[in-house]
Amino acid sequence: MAQLYDRHSGVVYSVALRVLGDTGAAEDILQDVFMQLWRNPEVFDANRGSLPGWLAVIARNRAIDGLRKRRPEQELSDLVVSVEPDLVGRAEWSRVLDKIRRVLGTMPATQRSALEMSFFEGLTHSEIAAKTGEPLGTIKTRIRAGLSALRKACNV
Amino acid sequence: MSVHEQFADDLALFALGTLEGESRVAVEAHLGGCPECRQELERLRGDAALLAFSASGPRPPSRSRERLMKQIAREPRRVEVRPAPRRVWWSALQWAAAGAMVVVVVLLVRQNSELQRSLAIRQASSAMQEQQLREAKQLLTTLTAPDATRFVLVAGTEPPQPQGRLIYASTSGTLVFLASNMPKLPPHEAYELWLIPTTGAPIPAGVFQPNRQGSAAVVKPPLRAGIEAKTFAITVEPEAGSAAPTSQPVMVGTPG
Numbered sequence: 001m002a003q004l005y006d007r008h009s010g011v012v013y014s015v016a017l018r019v020l021g022d023t024g025a026a027e028d029i030l031q032d033v034f035m036q037l038w039r040n041p042e043v044f045d046a047n048r049g050s051l052p053g054w055l056a057v058i059a060r061n062r063a064i065d066g067l068r069k070r071r072p073e074q075e076l077s078d079l080v081v082s083v084e085p086d087l088v089g090r091a092e093w094s095r096v097l098d099k100i101r102r103v104l105g106t107m108p109a110t111q112r113s114a115l116e117m118s119f120f121e122g123l124t125h126s127e128i129a130a131k132t133g134e135p136l137g138t139i140k141t142r143i144r145a146g147l148s149a150l151r152k153a154c155n156v
Numbered sequence: 157m158s159v160h161e162q163f164a165d166d167l168a169l170f171a172l173g174t175l176e177g178e179s180r181v182a183v184e185a186h187l188g189g190c191p192e193c194r195q196e197l198e199r200l201r202g203d204a205a206l207l208a209f210s211a212s213g214p215r216p217p218s219r220s221r222e223r224l225m226k227q228i229a230r231e232p233r234r235v236e237v238r239p240a241p242r243r244v245w246w247s248a249l250q251w252a253a254a255g256a257m258v259v260v261v262v263l264l265v266r267q268n269s270e271l272q273r274s275l276a277i278r279q280a281s282s283a284m285q286e287q288q289l290r291e292a293k294q295l296l297t298t299l300t301a302p303d304a305t306r307f308v309l310v311a312g313t314e315p316p317q318p319q320g321r322l323i324y325a326s327t328s329g330t331l332v333f334l335a336s337n338m339p340k341l342p343p344h345e346a347y348e349l350w351l352i353p354t355t356g357a358p359i360p361a362g363v364f365q366p367n368r369q370g371s372a373a374v375v376k377p378p379l380r381a382g383i384e385a386k387t388f389a390i391t392v393e394p395e396a397g398s399a400a401p402t403s404q405p406v407m408v409g410t411p412g
Contacts, residue, residue, distance in 0.1 A: 056208035
């Protein structure tokens with residue numbers, strides 16, 4: 001567990017901090033996510049995706065739950081995250097991160113914004129539409145297209 | 157992508173956990189019966205994980221690590237999986253596998269039992285055959301023993317006459333011949349038994365010398381299987397035997 005923590009705590013903490021903007025709360029999420037893995041390692045299915053990808057999404061969901069002060073919408077064991085294992089299994093983090101940043105950097109600002117508001121702030125498309133004054137359908141399409149662009153960039 | 161287009165946008169929002177209301181209910185209902193969209197949902201979550209990786213920030217403070225390690229030391233790991241709706245199929249699969257194993261074990265036990273029974277039958281049969289073989293060898297030893305004495309019981313007071321008893325099985329070419337009261341022969345001569353077939357020349361069926369009591373036996377001489385015998389005859393031949401009779405028969409068989 002110490003090894004896993006040393007390897008992946010950075011991602012978990014960064015995501016939680018990005019969502020919550022509070023180091024103390026992010027530390028709680030960090031503790032919570034790794035303790036869940038310690039208590040129930042079976043909830044992560046290595047055949048279905050990579051551990052860092054799974055941890056990152058769990059951390060994000062926990063953080064969003066904390067942000068909204070509501071119960072988790074999904075059980076940990078219910079969550080399957082398909083990230084190519086090789087993508088994060090190899091020591092190619094910097095290359096992968098470069099790709100992700102490049103895609104986000106070249107993405108239209110409105111699209112990136114919609115994507116980040118949805119992911120890091122947990123806003124619904126209605127909330128984003130209300131915030132930006134743009135049509136609901138447009139927000140939906142941007143979010144989907146944004147995720148699709150990330151996939152395409154990292155699968156090539 | 158084989159995802160259903162009408163759900164494509166909502167599926168992305170669902171993956172991010174930001175879809176609410178009727179749309180969420182509709183997507184959940186659709187996911188229940190659409191494996192392609194479930195697979196796409198996994199991929200979308202993977203895409204979201206890529207987005208999570210972009211959140212670079214400071215490393216967590218070292219106290220977080222210490223805190224985690226202390227809590228881990230306090231809590232032994234529980235190997236318990238909480239039941240979850242999506243795992244029902246897996247649980248069912250495990251039960252099915254367990255059931256299948258029980259069936260296999262039962263079949264194996266039954267098969268093992270049948271094999272043991274079969275083995276016991278074979279062992280019993282083998283023991284019986286060994287017993288029969290022992291008895292047959294004993295019989296042969298008795299018949300061919302140098303000191304084997306044959307007694308012929310006849311009615312009246314006439315002196316015993318030379319006599320031969322022969323059993324022949326043409327299918328296997330097996331022959332057993334027992335003689336008694338055979339006159340002693342001059343040196344370098346012997347009796348020779350002949351198989352007289354229904355057609356063709358007599359066939360040598362063994363050379364024998366009577367013992368002091370006039371008894372003799374010929375057991376399983378080298379005969380070809382399948383020869384139909386009309387009768388058997390005995391001639392006096394050189395002690396090494398002849399390929400064809402060289403004298404008149406001293407005894408000729410009659411069926412009986």
